[in-house]
Amino acid sequence: MKEISCKLLVIGAGPGGYVCAIRAGQLGVDTVIVEAGKPGGTCLNVGCIPSKALIHAAEEFEKVAQMAGGNSPLGISVAAPALDLGKTVAWKDGIVSRLNSGVAGLLKKAGVKTVHGWATFRDGKTVAVETETGSQVIRAEAVVIATGSAPVELPFLPFGGPVISSTEALALKEVPRRLAAVGGGYIGLEIGTVFAKMGAAVTVVEALPRVLAQYDAELTRPVVKRLAALGVEVITGAKAKGLSTKGDALLVETPDGKDARIAADKILVTVGRKPVTEGWGLDQIDLDMAGRFIRIDEQCRTSMRGIFAIGDVTGEPMLAHRAMAQGEMVAEIVAGHKRGWDKRAIPAVCFTDPELVTVGLSPEEAKALGGEIKVGMFPFAANGRAMTRIGEDGFVRVVARADNHLVLGIQAVGQSVSELSTAFGLALEMGARLEDIAGTIHAHPTQGEGFQEAALKALGHALHI
Incomplete structure (x- = not known):
């Protein structure tokens, strides 16, 4: 059995893990x-x-389809389009492969x-790794767990056959004629929108009163x-209840309590x-947990x-x-630098059509803190x-x-x-006030x-509305 020793061991080469390892290598950490x-x-x-x-x-295909149907407001017309999803997926896989190689190269470059x-x-301090050539023991002074997460599986809709997760959806070779999406969060709507644009009949089933419930209704209305x-x-x-006997329909309980087939x-x-916490032998080290997640402090300890x-x-x-920023911070802590987690806000993006972006507090969240607030909204209809x-x-x-207009x-x-x-x-991280944004010259014509x-x-004096 082979054994190696190092100063830092990172388990998981996702965005957080590989950034942590690269930064540690740059700082001379073994x-x-x-x-x-x-x-x-x-x-x-x-x-x-x-x-x-x-x-x-999907966006490109939809544009061409509109042109073929004579519905393009740009006055462009083309012949009827065709989609070879297998070729599209191969193109996607090529991008992924190049990025895989890029990450591997960056890790090697950092030593x-x-x-x-x-x-x-x-x-x-010790892990055993099952590799293709046998078991290898690694001993380290510090260990970073970056094992990521996996799709939640419903017990009454286990993955397999017609029931797929986002992983399988992104690898389909043909556009499904009919797609039912269980869950109206960002993943379900992003993928559902893709296949709707490609010609599938899409139905989204959401247990909550509205889709994208983590965002406020005003923000999601255009979506x-x-x-x-x-x-x-x-x-x-x-509520989804299961798969039909023939496997050709989703069984649903409608809002009025009736059963339906989609x-x-x-x-x-x-x-x-859900966090990937099983299979790593975490029971051997007895970490404190925060529900299903590993409990950490402001330095990810x-x-x-x-x-x-x-x-x-976590x-x-x-x-x-977020994982990348945490990984960089931990690498510097292991290297002996003084670091802490003092981020003001983490942007979140939903790549639906149209896209959503949120940073910091919504109006409702800001009001809940107490004190008066100012809200300024500018429509793109005037841009x-x-x-x-x-x-x-x-x-x-x-x-x-x-x-104070913060x-x-x-x-x-x-x-x-x-x-x-x-x-x-950047505006939130720098502690900007309304006057800072208003006083910054923004390039014209841009959505910015x-x-x-x-x-x-x-501030009470918008110029273009």
């Missing part, structure tokens, strides 16, 4: 990273990146040793409107994600000395960029750049304290507003002008 699959984790391989690739492909296999704890325009049927207040070739289950945890395994928000992109449905909203939160819904998330996050106009509106 680092080993263990990964059972491909580098990049869920986000790169079966999540963020492949889903955005298919979202883009990080990569071990391919499944790690199991023996104690707080719901767009779903209707795409022909997506949304059934709220309904015919479907594929049933996509997206009811959340667990209840055991020398063991850190980052990313989805709880919400389950976002790749020249948005109008030229035929995507004027949406707005930018800024929430600030009434007394910005507490920023939200937006609209075409390509994900690209504004950096400016929103909506940010400045929203701040001006909160």
Whole structure:
């Protein structure tokens, strides 16, 4: 049995894990990273990146389909389009493969040793890794658990056959004629929208009173409107009950308590994600837990000395960029630097059509803190750049304290507003006030002008509405 020793062992090469390892290597820390699959984790391989690739492909196909139907307001007409989903998926896989190679190259460049296999704890300083060539023992002074999360499986709709998770949905070679999505959160709506644009008849079943319940209703209204325009049927207040005997329909309890069948070739289950805490021998080290998640402090330290945890395994928000920031911080702590988690806000993006962005507090959350607030909202219907992109449905909203105008939160819904998330996050991180945003010259014509106009509106003197 082979044995190696190192200063830092990172378990999991997802966004948090590989960033942690790369930064540690840059700082001269002897680092080993263990990964059972491909580098990049869920986000790169079966999540963020492949889903955005298919979202883009669906958008392009929908544009051409509109042109073929004579419905393009641009005056462009083309012959009837055809979609080869297998070729689309192959293109997506090529992007993923290049990024896999890129991550592996960055780890190598930083001097990080990569071990391919499944790690199991023996104690707080030692793991055994089952590799293709046998078992390898790794001893480390510090360990980072970055094992990520996995789709939640419903006991009455287990994955298999027509019942699929987002992973299988992003690898389909044919567009399902009928798709039922169980769960109206961001994953279900992103993927449901993709297949609706590709020609599938899509039905979304959500148990709560409305879809995208984590966002306020004002923000999600343009998304719901767009779903209707795409022909997506949304059934709220309904509960999935199981698969029909023939496997060709989803059984549902409707809001009025009646049973119904939703015919479907594929049933996509997206009811959340759970931390991957099993199979790693965590029972051998007895970490304190916070429900299903590993409990951490503001420096991502667990209840055991020398063991850190980052990313989805530590709880919400389950976002790749949160894991990356945590990973970078932990690497610097292990290297002896003084670091802490003092982030003001973490941007969240929903890549529906139109897109959603939230940073910081919503108006309701800000009001709940007490004290008066100012809210400025600027519609993209008054933004020249948005109008030229035929995507004027949406707005930018800024929430600030009434007394000193400190910005507490920023939200937006609209075409390509994900690209504004950096400016929103920077404003909160820098402690911007309404006057700072309003006084910054924004390039014209861009959708970013909506940010400045929203701040001006909160101050009482918007220029273009």
